[in-house]
Amino acid sequence: MRRALPSPLPRRHGLEPAELRLPAGGDWATVLDYLHDRLPWAPSGRLEQMLDDGEVVDRDGPLGRLAPYRPGTSIWFHRDLPDEAPVPFEIDVLHRDDDLLVVDKPHFLATIPRGRHVLQTALVRLRTELDLPALSPAHRLDRITAGVVMFVVRPELRGAYQSLFEHRQVRKVYEAVAPYDPRVELPVERATRIVKERGVFAAAEVPGEPNSSTRIELVEQRDGLGRYRLLPLTGRTHQLRLHMCAIGLPILGDPLYPVVRDQAVDDWSRPLQLLARTLEFTDPVSGRPRRFESRRSLRAWTDPAGWAEDPGVATATGLPIS
Numbered sequence: 001m002r003r004a005l006p007s008p009l010p011r012r013h014g015l016e017p018a019e020l021r022l023p024a025g026g027d028w029a030t031v032l033d034y035l036h037d038r039l040p041w042a043p044s045g046r047l048e049q050m051l052d053d054g055e056v057v058d059r060d061g062p063l064g065r066l067a068p069y070r071p072g073t074s075i076w077f078h079r080d081l082p083d084e085a086p087v088p089f090e091i092d093v094l095h096r097d098d099d100l101l102v103v104d105k106p107h108f109l110a111t112i113p114r115g116r117h118v119l120q121t122a123l124v125r126l127r128t129e130l131d132l133p134a135l136s137p138a139h140r141l142d143r144i145t146a147g148v149v150m151f152v153v154r155p156e157l158r159g160a161y162q163s164l165f166e167h168r169q170v171r172k173v174y175e176a177v178a179p180y181d182p183r184v185e186l187p188v189e190r191a192t193r194i195v196k197e198r199g200v201f202a203a204a205e206v207p208g209e210p211n212s213s214t215r216i217e218l219v220e221q222r223d224g225l226g227r228y229r230l231l232p233l234t235g236r237t238h239q240l241r242l243h244m245c246a247i248g249l250p251i252l253g254d255p256l257y258p259v260v261r262d263q264a265v266d267d268w269s270r271p272l273q274l275l276a277r278t279l280e281f282t283d284p285v286s287g288r289p290r291r292f293e294s295r296r297s298l299r300a301w302t303d304p305a306g307w308a309e310d311p312g313v314a315t316a317t318g319l320p321i322s
Contacts, residue, residue: 008057009076013119014127017076028069031056050077082116085266091122091129094148094292099285100161101126101135101151102292107271111140111149116265122149139165142238144255147174147276147294160284165235171280172232174240177273177300178249180218180226187217189233190247196237202256203238205246212236214243225252227301229277240274252300252307273298 009017028034035047054062056077089106110117127135138150138161152158164170191210196203213233220227230240244250245257252273255263275298280291300307
């Protein structure tokens with residue numbers, strides 16, 4: 001894979017500019033012709049405006065509308081940002097040193113830029129708020145899952161920490177609130193095959209060799225609810241949510257399982273009651289054991305009456321109770 005060239009444009013909002021390598025063999029007369037083919041979804045006139053405003057550059061500087069197409073060269077520009085609803089919750093820092101930044105991510109905040117979530121992501125906010133422009137994620141959590149997330153401060157260490165997650169050398173413990181059913185025998189280890197089709201919101205269990213495994217334990221129960229400890233032995237998309245639903249205990253606040261329901265992107269009233277509680281691993285740099293624990297709690301357990309009776313009240317205080 002070709003390594004990205006250093007960009008002549010600075011970061012903006014903590015984000016690197018996009019780089020496009022102009023392919024050999026193209027029959028485009030100008031860079032504008034190529035951009036129209038490469039970015040057909042751009043609003044009418046937007047590409048021309050970017051070139052007129054000097055927002056598209058190559059190694060020699062800004063490019064105009066008539067800039068000739070030169071195969072094998074690179075161009076850079078900043079992507080237009082989507083309209084985003086500000087996520088009204090703070091990111092709590094659990095640990096910071098020269099190598100690692102570990103935070104307590106709130107619900108509704110994506111870990112990294114993706115789709116319609118760019119500025120309102122943990123990575124971009126932390127890069128800006130803490131002045132850490134080279135910060136990178138060691139792993140990620142779903143946008144609607146809260147809890148412990150680890151970032152790498154020094155770029156040269158990114159591979160070492162990311163490989164811990166790739167090779168399942170991190171012990172993860174999650175916590176969830178779901179209905180209590182005495183007919184469900186726990187603890188149980190559920191091992192199934194999960195598939196997630198592109199363009200389909202929900203994943204599904206299908207016949208075949210298992211590719212996902214979760215141990216599910218009941219910690220305590222009261223008033224028809226249970227607080228569960230979930231230990232993922234693998235890391236498939238939506239694994240914990242799907243496995244809990246499959247045994248008849250769907251996690252409270254889940255907009256996908258057992259049925260898909262519409263939820264506005266700025267509706268903070270029903271956070272998924274799933275929390276990444278702890279991360280444990282042997283540090284690949286120092287060799288020391290590391291353990292990080294969330295300080296958050298799940299609202300359906302700490303305030304079940306409020307959860308049940310006041311669906312319109314958002315957890316908009318940004319406090320640890322989520």
